[in-house]
Amino acid sequence: EIVLTQSPATLSLSPGERATLSCRASQSVSSYLAWYQQKPGQAPRLLIYDASNRATGIPARFSGSGSGTDFTLTISSLEAEDFAVYYCQQRSNWPRTFGQGTKVEIK
Amino acid sequence: QVQLVQSGAEVKKPGASVKVSCKASGYTFTSSDINWVRQATGQGLEWMGWINPNSGDTGYAQKFQGRVTMTRDTSISTAYMDLSSLRSEDTAVYYCLRHTVTADYWGQGTLVTVSS
Numbered sequence: 392e393i394v395l396t397q398s399p400a401t402l403s404l405s406p407g408e409r410a411t412l413s414c415r416a417s418q419s420v421s422s423y424l425a426w427y428q429q430k431p432g433q434a435p436r437l438l439i440y441d442a443s444n445r446a447t448g449i450p451a452r453f454s455g456s457g458s459g460t461d462f463t464l465t466i467s468s469l470e471a472e473d474f475a476v477y478y479c480q481q482r483s484n485w486p487r488t489f490g491q492g493t494k495v496e497i498k
Numbered sequence: 499q500v501q502l503v504q505s506g507a508e509v510k511k512p513g514a515s516v517k518v519s520c521k522a523s524g525y526t527f528t529s530s531d532i533n534w535v536r537q538a539t540g541q542g543l544e545w546m547g548w549i550n551p552n553s554g555d556t557g558y559a560q561k562f563q564g565r566v567t568m569t570r571d572t573s574i575s576t577a578y579m580d581l582s583s584l585r586s587e588d589t590a591v592y593y594c595l596r597h598t599v600t601a602d603y604w605g606q607g608t609l610v611t612v613s614s
Contacts, residue, residue, distance in 0.1 A: 392559075392560070427543075429543075434593055434595075434604035434605070434606065434607060435543065435602075435604065436602075437601060437602040440599075440600065444600070446600055446601055446602070447600050447601045478542065478543055480543075480545070482597075485557055485559075486545050486547075486557075486559040486560070487533070487545040487548075488545060489535075489542060489543040489544070489545060490542075491542045492542050492543075
């Protein structure tokens with residue numbers, strides 16, 4: 392199965408700062424990578440699909456890039472509601488594996 | 499609007515089975531797969547498998563092969579996830595979800611607690 396490795400495990404930033412999250416795949420997933428945001432007690436929310444496409448209703452400050460094995464989620468200017476855990480998921484192969492998550496916390 | 503409504507929390511003893519339901523509304527149930535994902539408390543997301551509600555075809559993560567069965571009842575637009583031989587490590591919130599091209603729809607989650 393494809394292993395997704397996210398880094399860093401925790402990102403400590405202040406509101407207004409830029410966040411850069413990484414997801415590396417153990418083998419190529421082409422562009423079949425999604426990013427999710429999860430807040431405590433809530434189901435995950437799809438942010439980005441196919442590596443760089445924002446899901447319906449997602450603000451423009453969220454952007455995704457990459458292909459093959461290296462992917463990045465960028466939040467251009469953190470707002471209070473963006474402090475959460477972020478997961479990547481590959482949709483190239485079965486099983487549809489997730490990364491272990493990156494927590495974005497308030498510094 | 500699209501909704502996936504799951505059954506309520508369950509408490510099971512080790513070795514027992516649990517069946518979680520996921521009732522769909524607001525779209526044609528047979529038009530897209532239902533996936534199942536679980537999350538232990540404080541842990542990450544773990545994809546378990548999928549079912550095609552139209553054909554009944556399924557695919558399971560190897561970790562769950564032999565212990566998980568996913569079924570559906572198209573007459574009531576409901577998908578089911580049955581997990582057997584439960585152990586304490588299966589304590590988690592179980593989610594059903596539907597992917598479309600541009601969005602995901604998740605159930606509210608069902609907490610399954612395995613405890614003697």
